[in-house]
Amino acid sequence: MADLPGIVVTGVSGRMGQQLARMIAADDRxxxxxxxxxxxxxxxxxxxxxxxxxxENGVIVGSDPAAAFAGAQAVIDFTSPAATVGFAEAAAAAGIVHVVGTTGMSPEQIAAVDAAGARTVVVRAGNMSLGVNLLVTLVRQVAAALDGAWDIEVIEAHHRHKVDAPSGTALMLGQAAAEGRGVALDEMAERGRDGITGARGAGAIGFSAIRGGDIVGEHDVLFATEGEQIRLSHRATDRSLFARGALTAALWGLSQPPGAYDMLDVLGLPKGK
Known part of the structure; x- marks a missing residue:
């Protein structure tokens, strides 16, 4: 066992943390x-x-990242933006792979996490599933093939406990659509419609968020124009798929040079410009 790569799980009492801990314990890699x-x-x-x-398994839940990282090769982190920034610094100092599934980060927090890639491997993604990352690739290709007469709307649904909106996955999909069109998402995103909003902006990439019950994750990208629609969809029914992706990313990162990566790198899928 000692020669197997050691993985630390942050936020271990949460739903993803518990899922990850159980899957690591059952994985012979x-x-x-x-x-x-x-x-x-x-x-x-x-x-x-x-x-x-x-x-009992002998793993004592701690609160000191430096102590936990000292005997590990990777950390998997689905926590909060502020906590993730701190873990990024600690992981870089320890020289271990940092797999980040945290969402809701500000541009400044994302930059701080990615900057740790100068010293260690950082794999950061709004969604760790194979299906979603394939969807990202398809959205980019479809957006590039259609002209500005097609409206784009990203529609996502999650459980009632999710605290950020749009979801990290929705933002990934919106970014892919923007890349396909050759525009900046920050300039074209349209969020939170309420009241008399006026007509939809030309070329806008819209976001709609639904929260309720125990929905694991549903994402649709709607391309709509006069007389026809194209809808690309992904449904997650078990959160273990996100954990599996994170474990794949951690093992992949062990053989990579320092840098900031995402799941498209891990899966070998084409990336936007």
């Missing part, structure tokens, strides 16, 4: 090297196996 939570969390200082409702 890696070992669970550490688990992190916020100081004062109910799980801090306790055995992770017991916290997960099983037998």
């Amino acid at each position: 890696m070992r669970l090297a550490g688990a992190l939570e916020r100081p004062g969390n109910d799980w801090e200082g306790r055995d992770l196996g017991a916290c997960l409702g099983g037998a």
Whole structure:
């Protein structure tokens, strides 16, 4: 076991953290090297196996990234923007792979995380699934093939607990559409319609967000013009698919030189200009 790459999971008491911890423990390609939570969390200082409702596994949930990263080769991070920026610095200092699935980050926070790629491998993506990343590629290609008479709308749905909107995946899809059209998403994005908004802006890339129940993740990109529509869709029914993608990214990152990467790099899919 000691020669297997060690993976640390941050935010381990959350839904994704628990999923990741269980999948790493069951995977013969890696070992669970550490688990992190916020100081004062109910799980801090306790055995992770017991916290997960099983037998003790000797992994004690801590709150010190430097200590956890010292014996690891990678960290998988689905937490909050501010926490992720701190983990990026700690991972770079330790020289371990940092896989980032955190969403809702500001441009400044994204830049801070990606800057850590000068010292270590950072794999950051708004969505870790193969299907979504294939969808990103298709959206870019379709947007490039259609003229400005086609409106583009990104429609996403998630569970009631999600705190950011549009989702990171929706922003990935919007960025792909903008790249296909050769425009800047920041200049063409249209969000949050309410009241008398006026007609849709020419060339706008719209975003619509739905929150409710336990929806894991649904994303549609609608291309609409007079008389016809094209709809590209992805449905996630089990969040384990995101965990599988993150584990794939962590193992891939172990053999890469320092740099800031995304899941298109991991999966070998074509990227936009």
